[in-house]
Amino acid sequence: MxxxxxxxxxxxxxxxxxxxxxxxxxxxxxxxxxxxxxxxxxxxxxxxxxxxxxxxxxxxxxxxxxxxxxxxxxxxxxxxxxxxxxxxxxxxxxxxxxxxxxxxxxxxxxxxxxxxxxxxxxxxxxxxxxxxxxxxxxxxxGSEAQKAKYVPKMVSGEWGGTMNLTEPQCGTDLGLIKTKAEPNADGSYSITGTKIFISSGEHDLTSNIIHLVLAKTPGAPDSTKGISLFVVPKFLVNDDGSLGERNAVTCGSIEHKMGIHGNSTCVMNYDGAKGWLVGEEMKGLAAMFIMMNAARLGVGLQGLGIAEVAMQNAVQYAGDRRQGRALTGPQEPNEKADTLFVHPDVRRMLMEAKAQIEGLRALCLWGALQVDMEHAAPTEEERQLAGDLIGLLTPVIKGVGTDIGYKVATDCQQVYGGHGYIAEWGMEQYVRDARIAMIYEGTNGVQAMDLVGRKLALNGGRAVQAFFRVVGEEIAAAKGNEKLAGFAEALEKALGHLQGATMWLAQNGFKNPNEVGAGAYPYMQLTGLVALGLMWLRMVKAASEALAQGAEDVAFLEAKLVTARFYAERFLPDASGLRRKIEAGSESVMALDPEMFRAA
Amino acid sequence: MxxxxxxxxxxxxxxxxxxxxxxxxxxxxxxxxxxxxxxxxxxxxxxxxxxxxxxxxxxxxxxxxxxxxxxxxxxxxxxxxxxxxxxxxxxxxxxxxxxxxxxxxxxxxxxxxxxxxxxxxxxxxxxxxxxxxxxxxxxxxGSEAQKAKYVPKMVSGEWGGTMNLTEPQCGTDLGLIKTKAEPNADGSYSITGTKIFISSGEHDLTSNIIHLVLAKTPGAPDSTKGISLFVVPKFLVNDDGSLGERNAVTCGSIEHKMGIHGNSTCVMNYDGAKGWLVGEEMKGLAAMFIMMNAARLGVGLQGLGIAEVAMQNAVQYAGDRRQGRALTGPQEPNEKADTLFVHPDVRRMLMEAKAQIEGLRALCLWGALQVDMEHAAPTEEERQLAGDLIGLLTPVIKGVGTDIGYKVATDCQQVYGGHGYIAEWGMEQYVRDARIAMIYEGTNGVQAMDLVGRKLALNGGRAVQAFFRVVGEEIAAAKGNEKLAGFAEALEKALGHLQGATMWLAQNGFKNPNEVGAGAYPYMQLTGLVALGLMWLRMVKAASEALAQGAEDVAFLEAKLVTARFYAERFLPDASGLRRKIEAGSESVMALDPEMFRAA
The missing domain is CATH 1.10.540.10 (Acyl-CoA dehydrogenase/oxidase, N-terminal domain)
Structure with a gap:
């Protein structure tokens, strides 16, 4: 276990x-x-x-x-x-x-x-x-009345909450939503439709569940511009805060999923359920994006969380399991075999896990700090910079973070050999659980498109320029410090490839937007490589300073320096290949007739 | 479905x-x-x-x-x-x-x-x-008597067969085997021990199951040199071929696995089961490697087979599912949305699948041809070349082939968005089934070690030199043909990186075998990149020639040329990064004390 x-x-x-x-x-x-x-x-x-x-x-x-x-x-x-x-x-x-x-x-x-x-x-x-x-x-x-009515008990955990976007015919393309919201005389709406993949849609943990539901009001345009957001409680809430009648929203079935079995992923049927408009009519998508941006950071964090627990177990197993001998000769001759730790390829997997997890942890926490700063920093300039940076990097934290979660969980399962495939060891659950994070809250491909198609160009490219400035300045400062110069130079090359690829996209995307689409995924990966690289530069700096100041946790801090070097040697070299893939453009990606994908 | x-x-x-x-x-x-x-x-x-x-x-x-x-x-x-x-x-x-x-x-x-x-x-x-x-x-x-007794009914499918290697305490390191074989007076042995992860260990498909079991005879050395191979039928076989008494081998339990649920993976208990030595005593490992090499090619083929069916379904879904609009403007304005096929990032996933699958199919079939040639080619020179090439590339077909199987199955699941995570759509099964192929018959890390630690050096590097000669000659020939020159030049660069990395390993591996171990995995990946590249070069040549000869299936053949170009643009650029990872050596991989992997 x-x-x-x-x-x-x-x-x-x-x-x-x-x-x-x-x-x-x-x-x-x-x-x-x-x-x-x-x-x-x-x-x-x-x-x-x-x-x-x-x-x-x-x-x-x-x-x-x-x-x-x-x-x-x-x-x-x-x-x-x-x-x-x-x-x-x-x-x-x-x-x-x-x-x-x-x-x-x-x-x-x-x-x-x-x-x-x-x-x-x-x-x-x-x-x-x-x-x-x-x-x-x-x-x-929400209105003041809505906040007062719902939020305190949701905050306390007495009530749950959900996001209802997806329908059988639409996931990414919310313009296709069919759920209807018909206005009632009392100012409420009757919500009718079917929502699928609703996480925590129905359960026994809370006395009420507050559903936020996307639906279309009569005559609304048949596109994302026609979507409104409604609050639809499972039990209506009386003015005194007590629970009233059961609303006409029910769980039709639970999805049979690959993983996250402990969470109830529901088909939710709304049969004239009573709901109330949240914000303005037909501005539902903007409201949903507030939830979604926060949720995307949370999903990136799922990649980190699963990777961490998977690695802890793989490390334990690598220390317990004895199999074979070190290539350099027996390390523990009195035992029948050495531990898995002596094998370089097992080390490689664990070091890859460690380098990515620790980089991603720094990135997630730094990202959370930007959310704090965006709302509360003292100057407009600081708030704008924080907002720009986290806006740019939210799809990267989600997309790259969850790709890392799945890859690390898979590699840590691999450390177990055959035992990793057996349920009782628990590793295969991490792989199955990690898998969903690449899909929901916008697939990672959608994240990549958000990055290159929306975030890069926003405000004339202000955010990406700010990011390049931050990374560039820290590299420049680090090059003057012999403890940091090696890493900074490796990161500088990767940054150069990212800047080159950005320029290429800017120059070619206008002529043919498919160039942007075809390069989106490697561009997101390259941005993630540099963003984690920036975190590792900062960690090298922090560890070096702490060591110079005589900090006590010497082995821990020195391990940071080794891991940073591993990151420079084993991840940053991917930058040039990613750039070449981006700059290869869209022609061979888009050329084939769909019929030609059928080999049969 | x-x-x-x-x-x-x-x-x-x-x-x-x-x-x-x-x-x-x-x-x-x-x-x-x-x-x-x-x-x-x-x-x-x-x-x-x-x-x-x-x-x-x-x-x-x-x-x-x-x-x-x-x-x-x-x-x-x-x-x-x-x-x-x-x-x-x-x-x-x-x-x-x-x-x-x-x-x-x-x-x-x-x-x-x-x-x-x-x-x-x-x-x-x-x-x-x-x-x-x-x-x-x-x-x-086997002896002539053993062949006559067991093989015909195994060939016909009337009886099944298994391979019993793994025990709870040993998988890769078969020297740790504890199962005992005590000689009986009649020339048979009494086999006692527990084997785990035995695929098809017990089932209702055949009237008998012929187990091949690794065990140790009394006094045998406590290493792989002490292992013997035994044939242990579920039902003893009488001299007239009829089934005799039930042998003392039973299925203790079925493993609860991540996937391949339709195959019974058994814990097999041998309680003094009657068995007969196959081949010489204490030469069991060599006998097992005969099974294993064939099995490894078969497992590589599993990567291909799962990738193919996963892609077929993703292609179908991408053509059926309508979501969003093409970046270049609506392709089917009369529909509410375009199909997934218009989206470059969906195309990217499908093209990556196609390029890898078709390359891998060519490699698996070419590999099978080498097996045929190794045994039956008319000249010793041809037999040796075939044996060298398939010996070298067996771990690559297994390791890279199954990595491709898992990656392609995952990407094809991704094309389905949320539906890919739901069991009824069937895609998540492909991911779970594909996963085991990276683990069994030697984990892919073991394959990488087999390649760099054993196959490279065998016969003074004869096999790898032969491989380089074959690839180099075909590139040289292709460069003179304008239809092939572009691809050949891209492949030549990748080959150069592989040759450089091979030289680096040869020069550094003697001093420190960990350099070989730390580079093993990226080296296997780089070899796979070049091997699939060779297949694509041949496919470009074959398609170009067929087109020049006025073949009828023009669209199919032209699709090969496009896919080859995609392979050159989107896969071959990984070669330089892989080489840099190999040449980074083992220092940062091996430096940390195991304690330092524990972040807690």
Whole structure:
């Protein structure tokens, strides 16, 4: 059976030494995040997820959720009790605003906790994760009355929340939505239609579930411009906050999925369910994007969380399992065989995991900091820069982060050999769970298109120029420092390829937008390579400074330097190939008649 | 529900135009493989697997195998009937020697059929696939009496066969085997021990199962040098061929696996089971390698077979599913949306699938031809060259082929978006089934080590030099042909990187074998890149010649040229990065103390 220990030491390294939380006490909500409080969140929060959520992860996968004939859904054994503890102990409310009962912690601190929760039990984490997305949308677009009515109990965890976008005929292309919203005399709407793939759509964890639903009002255009957002509670909520009648929204079935079996992914049937418009009519897509951008960062974090727990187990197994001898001669001659750790190719997989996980952790936490800054930094210039950077890198964190999650989970399963394929060892669940993160909240291909088709060009390319400036300046500064120069030069080459590819896309995309589309995926990968490279440059700098200052955790800090070197040697060389793929353009990608894909 | 059509057109292209089966009629067993016969195998064999085996693939996955309290195992509904048809219609005996009841067809023809069978139902194909491995070992190492007793009924499919290597404490490192073989007075042995992960270990398809088992005789050294191979029938076989008493070998449990649920993967308990030595005592490993090398080629073919069926379905879905509009403007304005085919990033995934699948098909069939040549070519020089090439490339076909299978299955699942994650669409099964092929018959990391640690150096590097000579000569010839020169030049660069990396390994591996180990995986990938590149060069040549000769299937042949160009633009650029990773050496790979992989 697998194990999990929250990687507090590494989180602290990023928060304390790389980012330096104490530099941000000028942001109002960072004042609550004193070192003691952050310690408590990481230590106690980590302990909670490891002791309460992790033990029901594998059993939850094996058992799955059950839909009963009356449409009710029960979660796997132990989920209900664990959820009650989760709510009671306050882990649900970390970053929500105090005026709605939240603890008002910085997003970066909540993100650190959220990573641990995903590692411990991704399917479980989705129940509250989806509610957080719904809360965000209500906070930004909801009326004061709606906020007062729904948000406090969603923040507390008493009620759940969902996002209802997908229908059988439409996923990415929300213009094809068929769900109807007919206005009632009392100002409410009657919602009718079928939504699919609704995570946490129905379950037994909360007394109510607040659905946010995309639908079309009568006469609305048959495109994304005709979509409105509605709030549709499972139980209507009386003015005194008590629960009223059951709304006409039911779970029609639970999807049989490859993974995340502990989360109930539902077909939701709306049969004239009562709903209320959130924000303006036909502005639903913009509201949905608020949820979606937050959700995309959360999904990128799923890549990290799964990769981390998979690696921890592969490391344990590599130390326990004895098989063969080191190429350089027996390392433990008194044993019948050496451990897997002696084998360079096992090391390669673990080092690749480590280099990507630690880079991605720094990127996710830095990304969360940009979300904090975007909203609360003291100057407009800082807020704009943060917003530009996180807007640009949200699809990268989601797309590259989840690709890493799947690849690392697969490689860590590989370390187990045949045992990795057997359910009881738990590794194959990580692969199956990690797989969904590449698909939902916009497939990774959609992320790539968001990056090259939308984010690059926004405001005349302001965001990507800002990103290049940040990376370029840090490289330039690092080249003057002998401890950093080697890494900085490797990163500079990769940055050069990214800048070259960006120029190529800008020059060729106008003539033929397919050039942009054909290069989108390798461009996203190349951006991710540079973004993780920037994080590694910062980690090298932080570790070198700490070592120079006589920090105690010498072995840990020196391992950072080795891992950075590995990243430079084993990942950054991909940059030139990625650039060449982008600059190859779209001709051979688009040339074939669809019929020619049929070899038969 | 998924679909499958045997890719006969593409197989024929490779057999007829790229390889040219008619050039090999000087090999005795190729004389039976007349064009009519090959046509019949592809058409009728393809029809059989599509109509009989494919319909029970998804249901077999969902139902799995069942072990009963008495230790018997039933396969999923329909498997028993389909197996009976499989045996009756003669598809079981294609390449087995006529003296044992086989049809004596060339291995290349049987391989073409085997690919279709895997696409249709990989779990089912494993039942006869494992038996073929056991047959090979008996034919080479068994006594005449053993061959006469066991092989004919294994060839006919009346009896099954298995390979029993793995034990709980050992997989790759067979020196750790604990299973004991105690000699009996009658010349037989009593086999006692536990074997795990035994594919097709117990089932209801055949009246007997012939287990080949690795075990140690008393006093044998505690290493791979002490291993002997035994034949242990489930039912003892009387001298008249009838079945005798039940042997003391039982299925202790069925493993709960990530995929290939239709195949019974068993824990096998040997409790003093009666067995007979195959070949010489303590030479069991060599005998096992006969099975293993054949099996590794078969596993590489699993990568191809799964990739092919996954792609066929993704292509179908991409043509059916309408979502969004082409970047260049609506392609079908009368529809609400264009098909997925208009989106460059969907095309990218399908082109990557196509380029790898068609390259891999050519490589697998060419590899099978080398097996034929190795045994039957008229001159010693030809036999040696064929043996060298297939020896070198067996780990590449297995390792790179199965990596491709998993990657392509994953990408084709990705084309489906959320539907790809849902069991009923069938795509997630392909990913789960494809996954095992990277693990069994030696993990892909073990393949990489076999390539760099063993195959490169064998006979003073004769095989790799032969491979470089073949690739180099074909490039040189192609550069003089304007139709081929572009591709040849791209391949020449990749070959240069492979040669450079080979030189680097040769120069550095003596000093420190970890340099070889750390570079093994990227070296295997680079070799695969060049090997598939060679196949694409040949396909470009074959297609160009056919077009020049006025062949009728113009669109198909022109699609080959486009796909080759895509391969040159989108895969070959990886070569320089792979070389840089190899030449980075082992220092950063091996530097960390295992403790430093624990971030917690």
């Amino acid at each position: 697998p194990q999990f220990t929250p990687p507090v030491r590494d989180t602290r390294f990023v928060l304390d030494r790389v980012i330096g939380l104490d530099r941000y006490t000028n942001l109002p909500h960072f004042q609550a995040a004193t070192p003691d409080v952050v310690d408590a969140v990481l230590e106690e929060g980590g302990k909670f997820v490891a002791e309460v959520l992790f033990p029901i992860n594998h059993s939850g996968d094996q058992q799955g959720c059950t839909r009963h004939p009356d449409g009710s859904v029960t979660t796997p054994d132990g989920f209900k009790e664990a959820y009650a503890q989760f709510v009671e102990s306050g882990w649900c409310t970390l970053s929500a605003p105090p005026e709605f009962g939240g603890q008002g912690m910085p997003h970066i601190v909540a993100t650190a906790f959220q990573e641990y929760m995903i590692s411990a039990n991704m399917a479980f984490a989705m129940y509250s994760g989806l509610a957080h997305g719904a809360i965000s949308a209500l906070l930004v677009k | 998924p679909q499958f059509t045997p890719p006969v057109r593409d197989t024929r292209f490779v057999l007829d135009r790229v390889i040219g089966l008619d050039r090999y009629t000087n090999l005795p067993h190729f004389q039976a493989a007349t064009p009519d016969v090959v046509d019949a195998v592809l058409e009728e064999g393809g029809k059989f697997v599509a109509e009989v085996l494919f319909p029970i693939n998804h249901s077999g996955d969902q139902q799995g195998c069942t072990r009963h309290p008495d230790g018997s195992v039933t396969t999923p509904d329909g498997f028993k009937e389909a197996y009976a048809q499989f045996v009756e219609s003669g598809w079981c005996t294609l390449s087995a020697p006529p003296e044992f009841g086989g049809q004596g067809m060339p291995h290349i023809v049987a391989t073409a059929f085997q690919e279709y069978m895997i696409s249709a139902n990989m779990a089912f194909a494993m039942y006869s696939g494992l038996a073929h491995g056991a047959i090979s070992a008996l034919l080479v190492k």
